[in-house]
Amino acid sequence: MDVDRSSPDFDWMQLKSIPKFSMCIFLPDTRDGLQSLIEKMTSSPKFLHNHLPLMFVPVNEFRLPRFKLTFGGGIVEDLKSLGLILPFHPLTASMSEITEVDTTDDGPIYVSEVIHKAVIDVNEEGCEAAAATESDDDMGFSLDYEPPKQVDFVADHPFAFFIIEETSGSVVFAGHVLDPSRE
Structure with missing residues (x-):
């Protein structure tokens, strides 16, 4: 949908309120390094946010496989x-106020199942890519300016990915690709 930003009816504040999302891909240095990377991520609650890009680095070769992942299932236990707990137990649930069904004959209304489905489809349409690096130095100073070196990003072995809502920093999807050569 194209928006005419020159229109007097265009609301810039509304545009600012639209959530913006980023996909962050963590590609281990070694082909068999995904398990070790995931262990580091899960052992440190701030790992993801501590490793998000801090500055722009130009990318020379960028290759990311197309992939589509689907997850679905019941999440009541989760x-x-x-x-x-309350909506799932017939004796404690109080769902009668959200329906017009008379529950006197059939017993109380409660939630017996909650199904969640997530799909992520990554392809070449509309993709933009950038990468960033981070220095381990606490402080640095130089009078000589060197433009950032171009890096290659080729996801040709297992990697983890996250989709993050930029304003809050919330992770909305997380997953991994074990075989980037398969579609």
Whole structure:
């Protein structure tokens, strides 16, 4: 959908409120390094945010395979483990206020199942890519300016990815690709 930004009816504040998302890809240095990388990620709650790009680095060769991943299934037990219990028990649920069905004959209304489905489809349409590097130095100073060197990013072995909502930093999708050569 094209938007006429020159129109007097265009609301710039509304445009700012639209969430913006980024895909972050973590490609281990070694072909068999995904398991070790995932262990580092899961052992440090701030790993992802500590390793997000800090500055722009020009990319020479960029190759990312097309992939489509689907997840689906019941999540009642996951919700219960997070503390949401009341809607799932026939004796404690109070769902009668959200329906017009008379529940006197059939018993109480409760939630018996919650199905969640997620799909991520990555292809060449509309993709832009940038990479960043981070220095381990706490402080640095130089009078000589060298433009950043171009890097290659070729995801030809297993990698992890995250889709992040930029304003809040919330991870909205996470996954990994084990065989980038397969579609």
